[in-house]
Amino acid sequence: MIKIENLHKYFENKKVLNGVNLDIEEGTSSVIIGGSGTGKSVLIKCILGLLTPEKGRISIKNNLIFENGKFKKNSKIKIGMLFQGGALFDSLRIWQNVSFYNIQNGKNKKLCFDDAILNLEKVGLSKDVVNLYPSELSGGMQKRVALARAISIKPDIIFFDEPTTGLDPISADVINKLIIEKVRDIGATSLTITHDMSSARTISDKIHMLHKGEIIWEGNKDTIESTDNPFVVQFINGLSEGPIN
Amino acid sequence: MTFIGYFSLPVVSLTSFFTGGALALQIYYGGNQFNSEAIVSSIVALGITRELGPVLGGIVVAGRVSSAIAAELGTMKVTEQIDALKTLSADPISYLIVPRIISGIIMLPILIIFADIIGIMGGWFIGTQSLGFNGSVYIQNTVDFLEVNDISSGLIKASFFGFIITIMGCYQGFNSNGGAQGVGKATTNAVVSASVLILASNYIMTNLFFAS
Numbered sequence: 462m463i464k465i466e467n468l469h470k471y472f473e474n475k476k477v478l479n480g481v482n483l484d485i486e487e488g489t490s491s492v493i494i495g496g497s498g499t500g501k502s503v504l505i506k507c508i509l510g511l512l513t514p515e516k517g518r519i520s521i522k523n524n525l526i527f528e529n530g531k532f533k534k535n536s537k538i539k540i541g542m543l544f545q546g547g548a549l550f551d552s553l554r555i556w557q558n559v560s561f562y563n564i565q566n567g568k569n570k571k572l573c574f575d576d577a578i579l580n581l582e583k584v585g586l587s588k589d590v591v592n593l594y595p596s597e598l599s600g601g602m603q604k605r606v607a608l609a610r611a612i613s614i615k616p617d618i619i620f621f622d623e624p625t626t627g628l629d630p631i632s633a634d635v636i637n638k639l640i641i642e643k644v645r646d647i648g649a650t651s652l653t654i655t656h657d658m659s660s661a662r663t664i665s666d667k668i669h670m671l672h673k674g675e676i677i678w679e680g681n682k683d684t685i686e687s688t689d690n691p692f693v694v695q696f697i698n699g700l701s702e703g704p705i706n
Numbered sequence: 707m708t709f710i711g712y713f714s715l716p717v718v719s720l721t722s723f724f725t726g727g728a729l730a731l732q733i734y735y736g737g738n739q740f741n742s743e744a745i746v747s748s749i750v751a752l753g754i755t756r757e758l759g760p761v762l763g764g765i766v767v768a769g770r771v772s773s774a775i776a777a778e779l780g781t782m783k784v785t786e787q788i789d790a791l792k793t794l795s796a797d798p799i800s801y802l803i804v805p806r807i808i809s810g811i812i813m814l815p816i817l818i819i820f821a822d823i824i825g826i827m828g829g830w831f832i833g834t835q836s837l838g839f840n841g842s843v844y845i846q847n848t849v850d851f852l853e854v855n856d857i858s859s860g861l862i863k864a865s866f867f868g869f870i871i872t873i874m875g876c877y878q879g880f881n882s883n884g885g886a887q888g889v890g891k892a893t894t895n896a897v898v899s900a901s902v903l904i905l906a907s908n909y910i911m912t913n914l915f916f917a918s
């Protein structure tokens with residue numbers, strides 16, 4: 462579904478991605494783990510075309526979308542994204558946020574409003590919030606609204622950037638469950654970034670570890686417990702001593 | 707639209723009123739007071755419509771509007787809302803920038819029409835209240851002296867300033883990075899660059915319109 466070959470991304474002269482190779486199968490839920498600042502968000506933004514990599518190839522559904530330093534327009538495949546901070550539009554009401562895509566595409570206002578209520582219900586929010594603004598909601602509620610907005614476009618692929626960060630363990634678990642359910646409902650392929658190991662274990666079919674701009678380990682929730690890769694062992698046990706400094 | 711136009715009206719009006727008044731005083735005391743009634747009214751009218759109305763109005767609006775646009779778009783940038791727009795297939799240029807520029811280009815001239823009227827009233831007020839001019843003669847002089855060209859050149863300038871104000875706000879906001887501090891910097895840069903560009907382009911436009 463998504464194939465990334467030898468992807469490089471630099472900022473000024475700082476190397477962030479240093480030859481990433483990643484293969485994600487259709488209909489699976491993949492998780493990328495890795496320490497802060499290893500380039501996880503940058504990787505996703507490169508796939509979304511929000512950042513332009515220096516080198517490498519990206520294909521989606523066997524269509525080459527990035528090669529030779531250039532993106533090719535491919536509007537057939539819809540990609541949803543849940544941003545690290547939610548990124549709700551703070552000048553718009555909740556329902557306008559959730560139905561933003563449909564409103565922009567000229568769909569009838571009333572339908573968009575009703576659609577927003579349905580999508581909010583799917584993420585467990587009542588219709589009391591539809592007319593509020595994002596700043597009037599708690600962080601956890603904002604994440605849910607952002608999730609509702611991301612699934613409202615019925616994406617083929619959906620990215621989650623640290624969906625559970627900043628949430629209490631119970632809310633985090635609710636979000637994990639929602640991700641699994643919603644992704645299954647819409648039949649999307651998903652890629653989730655997280656440092657939250659319990660979240661990674663819950664939602665993943667496959668786990669990839671990013672370190673110093675490269676994928677250094679791949680496996681799943683069972684093999685990750687038994688691996689002797691020192692980077693993975695240090696990361697999942699949260700040890701300060703080890704090869705990652 | 708309402709933000710640029712309506713809410714800027716009080717501050718633009720005040721600026722213009724006091725400028726008209728001060729201009730009247732300067733001309734009266736600076737000149738030889740011979741035939742001062744006609745000279746004061748005509749120079750106030752010219753000064754306000756051609757230069758001071760649009761330029762001061764433009765700078766006051768730059769302080770209010772460029773900064774507000776830069777802060778708003780800068781915040782959207784650093785909180786990834788602009789990235790979010792793109793992932794929802796909305797084009798940030800046509801969604802965020804174009805409407806702001808259009809309202810700047812339309813609202814500034816409208817605002818400056820008010821500034822012109824109120825600035826001339828400022829001169830009239832000082833003229834009648836403290837310089838002892840006859841009110842209706844003052845108005846008559848102003849009307850006789852002003853030409854359409856004086857007013858329209860000022861409004862063309864105003865429209866261009868509206869473009870500068872909004873595009874500088876958008877540019878600085880869009881290119882801000884680095885959290886709250888970056889947004890603060892974008893805000894300041896927007897006001898400074900818009901103000902300097904207004905003054906510089908005003909000189910060029912005056913040259914184009916009148917030096918021939």
Ligand SMILES: Nc1ncnc2c1ncn2[C@@H]1O[C@H](COP(=O)(O)OP(=O)(O)OP(=O)(O)O)[C@@H](O)[C@H]1O
Nearest residue numbers: 472477495496497498499500501502503504545656
């Ligand atoms: N727009 C940018 N300009 C310059 N440097 C950037 C930019 N975006 C990211 N970086 C740098 O790239 C590196 C990786 O950033 P990224 O946001 O991908 O980290 P991350 O793995 O998502 O970390 P976290 O888990 O903390 O979110 C960081 O060192 C960051 O400073």
Ligand SMILES: [Mg+2]
Nearest residue numbers: 501502545622
């Ligand atoms: Mg990140």
